Amino acid sequence: xxxxxTAVVASQRELAPMIxxxxxxxxxxxxxxxxxxxxxxxxxxxxxxxxxxxICEVNEDKSALRIVYRIAGQGTAEFAxxxxxxxxxxxxxxxxxxxxxxxxxKKVFLMGGGIGVPPMLQLAKALNAVTAKENIQIVVGYRDNxxxxxxDLEKYGQVYIATxxxxxxxxxxxxxxIEENALQADVIMACGPMPMLRAIKGYxxxxxxxxxxxxxxxxxxxxxxxxGCVVKTKEKDHHSHVNNARICTDGPVFEAKEVDI
Amino acid sequence: MNMQTTxxxxxxxxxxxxxxxxxxxxxxxxxxxxxxxxxxxVTKGVANVPWPGNPTPRVAEVYGGMLNAIGLQNPGIDVxxxxxxxxxxxxxxxxxxxxCGKSVEDYVEVVEKLGDEPAVSMLEINVSxxxxxxxxxxxxxxxxxxxxxxxEIKKHAKQPIIMKLSPNVTDITEMAKxxxxxxxxxxxxxxxxxxxKIDIHRRKFAIANKTxxxxxxxxxxxxxxxxxxxxxAVQIPIIGMGGIANAEDAIEFILxxxxxxxxxAMNFVNPYTTIxxxxxxxDYMKRYNVENLTDLTGAVDV
Ligand SMILES: Cc1cc2nc3c(=O)[nH]c(=O)nc-3n(C[C@H](O)[C@H](O)[C@H](O)COP(=O)(O)OP(=O)(O)OC[C@H]3O[C@@H](n4cnc5c(N)ncnc54)[C@H](O)[C@@H]3O)c2cc1C
Ligand SMILES: Cc1cc2nc3c(=O)[nH]c(=O)nc-3n(C[C@H](O)[C@H](O)[C@H](O)COP(=O)(O)O)c2cc1C
Ligand code: FES
Numbered sequence: 001x002x003x004x005x006t007a008v009v010a011s012q013r014e015l016a017p018m019i020x021x022x023x024x025x026x027x028x029x030x031x032x033x034x035x036x037x038x039x040x041x042x043x044x045x046x047x048x049x050x051x052x053x054x055i056c057e058v059n060e061d062k063s064a065l066r067i068v069y070r071i072a073g074q075g076t077a078e079f080a081x082x083x084x085x086x087x088x089x090x091x092x093x094x095x096x097x098x099x100x101x102x103x104x105x106k107k108v109f110l111m112g113g114g115i116g117v118p119p120m121l122q123l124a125k126a127l128n129a130v131t132a133k134e135n136i137q138i139v140v141g142y143r144d145n146x147x148x149x150x151x152d153l154e155k156y157g158q159v160y161i162a163t164x165x166x167x168x169x170x171x172x173x174x175x176x177x178i179e180e181n182a183l184q185a186d187v188i189m190a191c192g193p194m195p196m197l198r199a200i201k202g203y204x205x206x207x208x209x210x211x212x213x214x215x216x217x218x219x220x221x222x223x224x225x226x227x228g229c230v231v232k233t234k235e236k237d238h239h240s241h242v243n244n245a246r247i248c249t250d251g252p253v254f255e256a257k258e259v260d261i
Numbered sequence: 262m263n264m265q266t267t268x269x270x271x272x273x274x275x276x277x278x279x280x281x282x283x284x285x286x287x288x289x290x291x292x293x294x295x296x297x298x299x300x301x302x303v304t305k306g307v308a309n310v311p312w313p314g315n316p317t318p319r320v321a322e323v324y325g326g327m328l329n330a331i332g333l334q335n336p337g338i339d340v341x342x343x344x345x346x347x348x349x350x351x352x353x354x355x356x357x358x359x360x361c362g363k364s365v366e367d368y369v370e371v372v373e374k375l376g377d378e379p380a381v382s383m384l385e386i387n388v389s390x391x392x393x394x395x396x397x398x399x400x401x402x403x404x405x406x407x408x409x410x411x412x413e414i415k416k417h418a419k420q421p422i423i424m425k426l427s428p429n430v431t432d433i434t435e436m437a438k439x440x441x442x443x444x445x446x447x448x449x450x451x452x453x454x455x456x457x458k459i460d461i462h463r464r465k466f467a468i469a470n471k472t473x474x475x476x477x478x479x480x481x482x483x484x485x486x487x488x489x490x491x492x493x494a495v496q497i498p499i500i501g502m503g504g505i506a507n508a509e510d511a512i513e514f515i516l517x518x519x520x521x522x523x524x525x526a527m528n529f530v531n532p533y534t535t536i537x538x539x540x541x542x543x544d545y546m547k548r549y550n551v552e553n554l555t556d557l558t559g560a561v562d563v
Contacts, residue, residue: 217318
């Protein structure tokens with residue numbers, strides 16, 4: 001279901017410096033898929049465009065959605081001031097999400113970098129229904145020892161950490177963590193900054209395994225109408241008939257070998 | 262109470278339309294609004310062949326609005342006629358197809374193909390997109406070039422044509438008059454206003470194309486002024502747009518001289534804007550005992 005609605009903030013807390021964790025009560029939780037996202041709107045009428053934020057988690061009875069976001073500018077700074085009980089304008093649920101079936105019975109890497117870590121949580125949960133917990137290898141990268149969501153992730157798989165400053169786990173990035181721990185997998189699912197996604201695309205091509213990556217682009221409509229958020233594709237896209245797919249509707253998750261990043 | 266409006270012999274159930282490029286061909290927003298309730302769906306610009314559009318970022322937020330440089334990405338007229346027209350035909354709304362091109366021949370080719378499709382009520386000719394380097398805008402910024410392309414398209418068009426004017430000109434009335442003199446059946450304005458945004462932290466342009474077209478509530482006063490000026494310069498009907506967010510905004514355009522209005526960027530902010538505007542205009546007519554919507558057109562200060 002796609003709907004714009006005024007939902008209610010169930011709770012909000014600061015998870016790490018500049019990183020916020022908000023639970024939103026909404027019936028959109030009912031059919032939310034891992035890797036899908038919400039567009040969140042500001043109350044400030046000078047900042048009109050939606051802020052796309054990934055769904056981090058869905059609660060047990062599917063009545064609330066969790067988002068974890070970094071203060072990056074005006075919009076996210078406003079969201080961080082919201083208290084429990086206050087309204088929040090959201091449009092959702094958007095995008096295709098990760099297809100967990102491709103990992104049925106397989107060994108998986110779930111790779112998240114920085115603010116790309118949050119969507120890995122609901123994904124890890126969902127994967128537990130299709131493959132054994134020891135097959136779920138969650139490789140996450142952070143700047144420093146602010147390893148937000150680590151405890152949540154540990155419930156659903158084996159967690160490996162990389163930090164840029166070396167304060168926790170492997171010093172370096174997620175690729176270094178794979179190497180240091182001599183890990184291997186049959187399929188990759190990832191979200192994070194572009195250099196990380198490019199490295200994963202290269203790794204997956206060498207290892208000849210599929211990688212599903214979640215992409216970001218500036219958005220206006222979030223629903224596929226404006227053609228603002230495209231990514232170059234190898235094949236002509238079925239909708240556009242040119243080598244461009246819409247990240248908001250055809251993605252945000254793409255098989256790495258199909259996109260030119 | 263009668264909300265109908267007639268433009269070049271085509272009667273619309275109400276004056277609320279979608280602005281080209283902000284509503285696709287209605288499929289995406291059809292999940293949010295009942296397309297049957299709209300006066301018309303104006304589709305995304307379509308060319309004779311598929312266009313890939315510009316590199317990303319293609320959109321950026323600015324105070325009270327946005328910039329875009331999509332670059333008229335479109336699947337080409339053949340796919341459009343096979344897929345988008347049959348989709349829209351299912352609804353009880355008028356179809357207006359926005360046409361773009363790089364040369365007069367490009368436009369004529371599209372216009373001729375659409376001539377075979379009676380479900381298309383009108384053609385809107387985009388000679389004002391600021392985001393493509395060749396063609397397009399050049400036709401929309403010089404009165405003689407606008408005259409020539411309008412006259413040429415008019416020779417080949419089976420449906421009435423709406424010339425969509427650029428606000429990026431010194432005197433909008435000169436352009437409006439040139440289009441009218443060349444045989445345009447109606448005008449629509451405004452297209453986006455060329456703008457620029459710089460990300461000071463990265464020292465980069467916010468839009469890959471460097472410049473983008475500005476739209477949204479911040480441009481509304483400019484648009485209302487231009488609609489008013491154009492309405493006083495020509496006899497042909499005008500479809501007004503630029504920053505319409507609600508019924509009050511729409512009524513401003515109508516009072517300034519518009520026979521119909523289009524909703525653009527605000528669809529992105531509130532996907533229900535179009536139907537809320539229809540309802541709001543109805544409420545306004547009730548409140549002020551307006552029998553016919555057409556009585557409001559140009560009714561400022563009379
Ligand atoms: C599919 C998707 C999922 C995302 N998930 C998350 C998440 O779970 N947690 C999180 O912290 N961030 C996430 N982001 C990034 C998030 O959208 C931006 O950080 C946010 O839009 C910044 O808004 P702002 O008003 O604070 O910043 P400003 O810089 O003031 O924003 C100005 C404009 O630029 C846009 N913008 C700025 N940065 C980005 C960006 N990286 N991607 C897209 N648009 C941007 C804004 O939406 C706004 O329209 C996601 C982005 C996408 C595309
Ligand atoms: C993302 C986007 C795409 C657009 N594409 C087109 C187009 O293909 N053809 C066209 O004539 N105008 C196009 N426009 C201009 C709009 O139709 C409209 O004239 C303009 O945005 C002003 O209205 P608004 O402020 O309500 O958006 C586009 C505008 C936006 C924001
Ligand atoms: S944001 Fe409009 S098509 Fe994706």
